[in-house]
Amino acid sequence: MAVATFFGARVNRREDPRLVTGNGLYTADVVLPNMVHAAFLRSPYAHARIKSINTEKAKALPGVIVVVTGKDIASKLNPVPCAWQLTNAEIKVPKYYPLEIDKVRYVGDPVAVVVAETPYQAADALEAIEVEYEPLQAVVDQESACKPDAPLLYDNDVPNNLAFHWKISSGDVSRAFAEAEVTVKERLVNQRLLPTAIEPRGALAQYNPSKDELTVWITSQNPHVHRLLLSLMTGIPEHKIRVISQDVGGGFGSKIPCYGPEAVVVLLAKELLLPVKWIEDRRENYVSTIHGRDHVEYVELAGKFDGTITGIKVITYANLGAWLSTAAPGVPTILFGTMLSGPYKIKNLECEVFGVLTNTTAVDAYRGAGRPEATFILERIVDIFARKINMDPSEVRIKNFIPRDAFPYTTPTGLTYDSGDYEGTLRRALEISGYKDLREEQAARLKSFLQESTETGKRKRTKEKLIGIGLSSYVEVCGLGPSSIVRSTGFALGLWESATVRVHPSGKVSVFTGGHPHGQGEETTFAQIVASELGVNLEDVEVVHGDTDKVPFGMGTYGSRTTPVAGGAIVFACRKIKEKARKIAAHLLEAREDDIVFDSGRFYVRGSPGTAKTLAEVAWASYGAGSSELPSGLEPGLENTTFYDPPNFVFPFGTHVCVVEVDTETGQVKIKKYVAVDDCGKQINPMIVEGQVHGGIAQGVAQALWEAAVYDKDGNLVTSTLSDYAVPTAYELPSYETASTETPSPHHPLGIKGVGETGTIASTPAVVNAVCDALSNFGVKNIDMPLVPEKIWRILSSSSPRLESPSSTTSPS
Amino acid sequence: MFPKEFQYASPRSVQETVQLLNRFGTEAKILAGGQSLIPLMKLRIASPKYLIDINRIRDLEYVRESGEFLLIGALTRHHTLERSELVKDKVPILSETASSIGDPQVRNLGTIGGSIVHSDPAGDWGATMIALRASFNVKSLRGERSLDSDHIFSDTLTSSLSPDELLTEISIPIPPRDRSGGAYEKFERKVGDFATVGAAVQITLDKAKKAFEKIGIGLTSVAPTSMRARRAEESLLGRDVTLANLDEAATIASEEARPIDDVLRGSAEFKRAMTKVFLKRALIKAAGRAGVIEIE
The missing domain is CATH 3.30.43.10 (Uridine Diphospho-n-acetylenolpyruvylglucosamine Reductase, domain 2)
Known part of the structure; x- marks a missing residue:
């Protein structure tokens, strides 16, 4: 029986048959008897005083059960909690209530809620509520918002709208810059994005008076965290709330936070004694669910002409929106500033982050959360540096990489990289992409373009395309994370994970994980882990998650933590079960425990594999618990609950190469080739790893080329529907060439690292570097994302190309 | 929602x-x-x-040839026009236009008549109808009338139909088989997006296949309605198929166009420039399809 091969096998995702046949159970699918429907009235103004709200007409409409304003429930709900209150950052957490009381702070801010018998009646009633607003001046961009004359969102509670001011530094940055042979600097913008989970958020709450308990079905990446925060907001004791989140249609970070309206739904269900359901529509999702990124960065790099990077200095203005969402303060600081030296041995580093409140939707964790922002500025400034010293960007990277024999490596910001071979992935990526040939083709195209430009009117279309090649090397901190470290950064809880592995009397196994996979494939990979550890068949393992009444307290799925951390908990739980099973098997086989061999799900006495006890037989004995079955002193049953607190983060890494073609007539960018070489240590299921990498790249490429959340100056979200916000489809995206190297994490029981965010982190700068490379002969240093055709067309039509070659003459062999 | x-x-x-x-x-x-x-x-x-x-009125959904015309029932789905062998054979630009609309789900349900009466300047059918000189049969209790492609669109999201009128049929003159060609070129941010600009061209060459005998040019998304590039058409009529002439016509069309600034799809200036690029591409393609082997 080849069970040991489960680890590392390309097993089909077990969750897919139910999801692709429409048999998933999402929050919106849950229908209860007597269920009623809530709808939120949201502010049309980005900043305004609420002078009065008249709900009388709305209340009189057919089917309307109740209309409630912020004032009505002010005493019943606590402010929306912020769970990552940074230390040493002068953090100010304003009181932001689930329904605004006297002021609105962004377009979409909820001011009242209607409950009606049908969602249609609820929508009609919203239109009948009369709110008198006194509009105030709004501020939407973070650099303006922290200027002295800017309108204040929370008056003196948050002076200058500055929620925090965070700094990190190491080495001697001033000296590095004073002594630098060359410095480069650039203002880089990491634009705001809309997470766009295809399933919008929603909640359905039901109160059971006979037990004084609430059941809440909710779109969540972390059901226990949701339960805790809902309890804090509503005052309902934690043990009286059950949170269920079965299938979740994508989150990308946006379903980590606990939102005000979710608590309102819980409160209404309890007060009305009716099940209350609320499901966002897409527009509501876009204005009220958190956004991602939104940094303005001032980046400087100091270096030598030989390519050595000696220092880096960053000032960041992070737009946090109108309230501090659950994890928001940690994203542009801890998850960003600590990673600014990336895969390079840069010793001198300084970063200052201004966390600024504005009249926009809150910004919180979005796939990669902080790490894409760090990688973007580092990989862009390294390319700008390479061009300035006329060195091939691959050479500059190789020159500065932390060498493979330097691990574990402590970074200037205090993290300890577990393992890495950065040059290995880069060399592999260059080899697969045919880097040298690409550079030659690029030079030839440019030459032909320059010749044709002089013969006006006779250009052939195919030759009017320029080639650009972009590299991006990254290292990511994930597998969040050792509790002692995350606690020291001000996070409200530790980031361990729980697992219960239960071997039933029949030998079937249920695994209860505190992780909450929603697309990442762990229903499959966790079953593979258990099958490998316990030597049982894959189909005999059930992975259970997303129900606080079934699963021990868990921290949930985000930060590429589930496979390494929740997976680690499962491994240790399995191993403890094996220890106990070995004792029972020894008893059954009348042998010494030391003589028992466990192999492929069978226990036998060393040298006598013919007489074995299967795990199922051992399980049966453990539940039988007769004296011939269970050694004296051993408890019956065969299950274990483990809380695994990892000793360190894990640090996946890699290099991506993007090749673009730029249409010089239109400015359109087409990705011609995309090579990703990633290293996430040991792989449980390479097919799922590839899937995660593909999806990650798609999301990162989307930021580079198409996606941007656009506000007008009055604070209206212009991109408030899917026909405005340009999410790419398979048609726009290239075929990816993926490969991997394998550098196991030395501290993880399985040697694995997370891979859910690597693609998003690596791809954005690879694409932008490629486009800037294609246009380098037009004097282009930087173009702000998204690189839409008009921006490129303007460069092409306003400047004439220079005749120098697009890159250096040196290429690594 | x-x-x-x-x-x-x-x-x-x-x-x-x-x-x-x-x-x-x-x-x-x-x-x-x-x-x-x-x-x-x-x-x-x-x-x-x-x-x-009106989805249960089956006799509004058809494509048939009648003499020199291709007749299309107003309820005919984009998908039908995209795939119909008759359409591909007689008026292939219709199939090309249909295939550029929205996504497969939109094309399966959306209808040509609905799209035209909706009169969205970003709708793809309008430009092609103008290029083809289509006419539109409209019925009401008062009777029946026919509108031509210069008069079907009144303003943004407003057709020339009265509130009591129903569009029933679109009638397309079938171009001569051996010396005509059409093309619809669309510039979009991503597949399924509204056109940033679009250009539909239907040409008929003279017998020697040297000069333009007939030409229709319609533009998408660059005016309050789908727009006929009248001056660009005039500039080509009777003239030889040369790159210089095509370039001149495309330039004229880009000057005729009246696009507006749009924060998502581009400035008016950019849309004008793209009108020129995509119209020229459409003209080159249409000329090629009409049998011009190489354009000098």
């Missing part, structure tokens, strides 16, 4: 439909494929009191 309350009718014939329109016209909307109307109703931008669903 829940629409306001409305009354729903599902007539089985054109006669029944025009009677309903006669009674409720100003407060009614025809529901054809619903690919624009339903989202507008869900966003509560449109709130018709009466919805007249």
